[in-house]
Amino acid sequence: MTMRPAQRLALFLLLAPAILWLGLLIVLPHVEILILSFSERVAPRVYAFGVGNYLEFFTEPLYWRTFARTAFMSILVTALTLVLAFPIALYIARVAQGRLKAMLLLLCLLPFWVSELVRTLGWMMLLRETGVISYALRSVGLANQPVELLYNDGAVILGLVYGGLLFMIVPLANALESLEPAVVEAGYDLGGSRWTVLRRIVIPHAMPGIVAGCIIVFMLTVGNFATPVLLGGKNGLWFTEQIYAQFITRFNWPQGAAFGMLLLLLSSAIVWLGLRLTGQSLGTTLKQA
Amino acid sequence: MAHSTDLDIVNVTKRFGAHAAVDDVSFSVAPGEFFSILGPSGCGKTTLMRMIAGFEHPTSGDIRIRGKSMIGVPANKRPVNMVFQSLALFPMMSVGENVAYGLTCRGVSRAEAEERAHRMLERVGLKGFGERRVTALSGGQRQRVAIARCLVLEPTLVLLDEPLGALDLKLREHMKIELKQLQGTFNTTFVYITHDQSEALVMSDRIAVMNQGKFEQVGSPRELYHNPATPFVASFVGETNRWQGEAASASNGAISVRLPSGAVVQGQGRAGQGALAFVRPEAVALAQDSGALGNLPNRFEGRVSAVLFDGAASSLLIDTVGFEQPVRAVLPQVGPLAGIEVGAPVHVGWTADAMKVFAA
Ligand SMILES: Nc1ncnc2c1ncn2[C@@H]1O[C@H](COP(=O)(O)OP(=O)(O)OP(=O)(O)O)[C@@H](O)[C@H]1O
Ligand SMILES: [Mg+2]
Numbered sequence: 329m330t331m332r333p334a335q336r337l338a339l340f341l342l343l344a345p346a347i348l349w350l351g352l353l354i355v356l357p358h359v360e361i362l363i364l365s366f367s368e369r370v371a372p373r374v375y376a377f378g379v380g381n382y383l384e385f386f387t388e389p390l391y392w393r394t395f396a397r398t399a400f401m402s403i404l405v406t407a408l409t410l411v412l413a414f415p416i417a418l419y420i421a422r423v424a425q426g427r428l429k430a431m432l433l434l435l436c437l438l439p440f441w442v443s444e445l446v447r448t449l450g451w452m453m454l455l456r457e458t459g460v461i462s463y464a465l466r467s468v469g470l471a472n473q474p475v476e477l478l479y480n481d482g483a484v485i486l487g488l489v490y491g492g493l494l495f496m497i498v499p500l501a502n503a504l505e506s507l508e509p510a511v512v513e514a515g516y517d518l519g520g521s522r523w524t525v526l527r528r529i530v531i532p533h534a535m536p537g538i539v540a541g542c543i544i545v546f547m548l549t550v551g552n553f554a555t556p557v558l559l560g561g562k563n564g565l566w567f568t569e570q571i572y573a574q575f576i577t578r579f580n581w582p583q584g585a586a587f588g589m590l591l592l593l594l595s596s597a598i599v600w601l602g603l604r605l606t607g608q609s610l611g612t613t614l615k616q617a
Numbered sequence: 618m619a620h621s622t623d624l625d626i627v628n629v630t631k632r633f634g635a636h637a638a639v640d641d642v643s644f645s646v647a648p649g650e651f652f653s654i655l656g657p658s659g660c661g662k663t664t665l666m667r668m669i670a671g672f673e674h675p676t677s678g679d680i681r682i683r684g685k686s687m688i689g690v691p692a693n694k695r696p697v698n699m700v701f702q703s704l705a706l707f708p709m710m711s712v713g714e715n716v717a718y719g720l721t722c723r724g725v726s727r728a729e730a731e732e733r734a735h736r737m738l739e740r741v742g743l744k745g746f747g748e749r750r751v752t753a754l755s756g757g758q759r760q761r762v763a764i765a766r767c768l769v770l771e772p773t774l775v776l777l778d779e780p781l782g783a784l785d786l787k788l789r790e791h792m793k794i795e796l797k798q799l800q801g802t803f804n805t806t807f808v809y810i811t812h813d814q815s816e817a818l819v820m821s822d823r824i825a826v827m828n829q830g831k832f833e834q835v836g837s838p839r840e841l842y843h844n845p846a847t848p849f850v851a852s853f854v855g856e857t858n859r860w861q862g863e864a865a866s867a868s869n870g871a872i873s874v875r876l877p878s879g880a881v882v883q884g885q886g887r888a889g890q891g892a893l894a895f896v897r898p899e900a901v902a903l904a905q906d907s908g909a910l911g912n913l914p915n916r917f918e919g920r921v922s923a924v925l926f927d928g929a930a931s932s933l934l935i936d937t938v939g940f941e942q943p944v945r946a947v948l949p950q951v952g953p954l955a956g957i958e959v960g961a962p963v964h965v966g967w968t969a970d971a972m973k974v975f976a977a
Contacts, residue, residue: 508703508705510701510702510703510705511705511706511707511708513670513672513692513699513701513705514699514701514705514706514707515707515718516672516691516692516693517670517671517672517693517697517698517699518693518698518718518719518722518766518767518770519693519694519719519722519723519770520693520718520719520722521693521722524722528707528709528718529707529709532709533708533709
């Protein structure tokens with residue numbers, strides 16, 4: 329198909345804001361960070377090209393262990409979110425009708441009306457030693473001294489799953505909604521049990537939504553900062569903390585930049601792997617999200 | 618033990634709130650029979666069928682398959698399979714997997730299920746389509762997959778809910794015959810829902826005419842067509858002329874009806890004060906002079922007001938003295954009246970037997 333010059337110009341003008349936005353906010357900083365990550369300090373204020381920042385990552389166990397832990401925990405959080413969100417999405421998409429459906433979606437959305445920081449602080453109030461749950465446990469006699477529920481992996485996972493739930497429910501409910509009721513009924517009619525229908529009809533149909541939700545939740549989780557820091561405390565050990573420390577505390581920007589690139593690489597690799605394993609393409613997945 | 622009926626519906630009622638979608642319906646279907654339920658949109662056909670399949674539960678009454686009550690038996694445990702109006706093929710599976718699905722649900726090994734699905738596809742004329750995606754099939758092929766998916770399970774009963782509704786006219790005509798042949802070769806009992814009287818008449822051994830949740834009449838296509846039991850059946854099944862009047866005199870089943878214009882027609886049936894008279898278009902005899910109709914009790918003079926040419930189903934509308942609406946008759950395609958044109962004078966007549974009269 330050929331375009332007349334006027335059309336081409338119009339198209340360019342229409343796309344210009346998007347291109348500018350992408351260029352200025354995403355591509356440009358990343359190119360900058362990429363360049364930065366390959367510069368080593370050879371003397372005060374003197375920098376040279378080198379892969380030292382990346383080598384540092386592999387030689388210092390704290391760094392790559394935190395990295396691996398972040399990746400593992402994020403996958404765990406994503407899986408937990410999926411397991412929790414699936415029945416909720418199934419209910420919203422297939423059982424709830426009219427106002428109940430709208431109410432339920434609103435209920436999922438409600439926590440996002442306050443900032444992530446405030447939401448996380450809310451969890452702290454519940455979980456800390458002098459918090460609501462600790463107090464309740466003591467007053468019903470299940471504990472005889474204050475219970476510290478904060479600053480462990482459980483608290484971090486709880487906070488992250490809570491934060492990711494909505495972003496899993498929406499694409500899932502979207503995908504499940506488009507499943508024709510008669511197809512599910514046909515699944516039962518031909519002798520399928522609940523489990524067979526779920527496994528062979530509902531889940532395959534919802535696959536694009538599942539993958540979309542997982543990608544979003546995984547990205548949000550890997551890149552999260554406030555939740556692991558606040559709920560995990562010293563034990564949080566999230567890779568974003570290392571990036572923060574390099575940039576802000578140590579003032580070692582090249583090292584921080586290298587970590588940033590590694591994190592980007594990690595999420596891209598895992599998303600790619602997820603897409604390959606489920607046989608989904610990025611295109612169909614984006615349509616669901 | 619062989620049972621003399623495959624399906625017994627006993628006084629089944631289904632209410633949605635105060636509205637009775639199915640109202641005290643009873644019937645039986647014999648093994649190997651092609652049984653149709655014919656009725657206008659919203660009369661409760663789908664509701665009745667969904668109760669047989671197990672997706673709705675009757676408010677009262679019993680559903681028995683080969684003598685066994687199905688009340689409380691879930692849909693996936695009933696020896697009944699359904700072809701949905703939308704077909705509801707599984708888009709996430711290939712054609713072969715669609716057909717093998719029911720078998721694998723029953724615990725048939727994968728290899729055997731594939732083999733049997735393959736053979737079934739061959740029998741419905743879809744040899745070599747096993748690997749195709751269902752989205753890559755034509756309407757008629759999808760239809761056959763939906764039926765093959767049921768038949769491969771060798772169910773006691775196959776339910777079909779207006780399965781031809783989505784097809785174009787030509788294909789629908791073709792599938793009608795094909796469905797009937799399939800049913801014959803598999804010798805499976807079919808319960809078929811439709812609102813299209815021609816589908817029901819062509820395919821069925823017996824038809825139940827349903828209206829507002831109730832059965833009006835159950836009978837063979839010919840019985841329904843020639844001896845309708847109610848005015849609804851008379852007007853719903855097949856083309857017909859319908860006149861309203863009042864009963865003038867009655868004796869022994871013969872009845873005369875006076876139309877509002879004062880004209881009197883002779884028919885068969887029973888009526889109270891008001892009467893409805895029905896005559897099939899093909900029962901209306903036409904002639905150029907009244908002498909040819911001399912022995913008919915109903916004879917009138919008219920003028921052709923429209924020629925509705927539709928091949929073998931062509932008809933004539935004749936403005937007739939004494940009738941408010943034109944009389945519909947079959948267009949003669951041979952003989953002296955073959956080339957009849959609008960405006961031509963013509964004599965019409967019919968026997969008393971051909972006119973069914975009901976109380977209005
Ligand atoms: N789940 C339901 N809740 C309330 N009313 C219902 C429900 N299902 C059906 N009905 C009502 O019952 C009546 C019969 O519906 P049904 O679907 O059986 O009609 P049908 O004969 O199959 O019509 P069509 O030819 O249009 O498919 C309708 O008036 C419909 O509104
Ligand atoms: Mg229906």
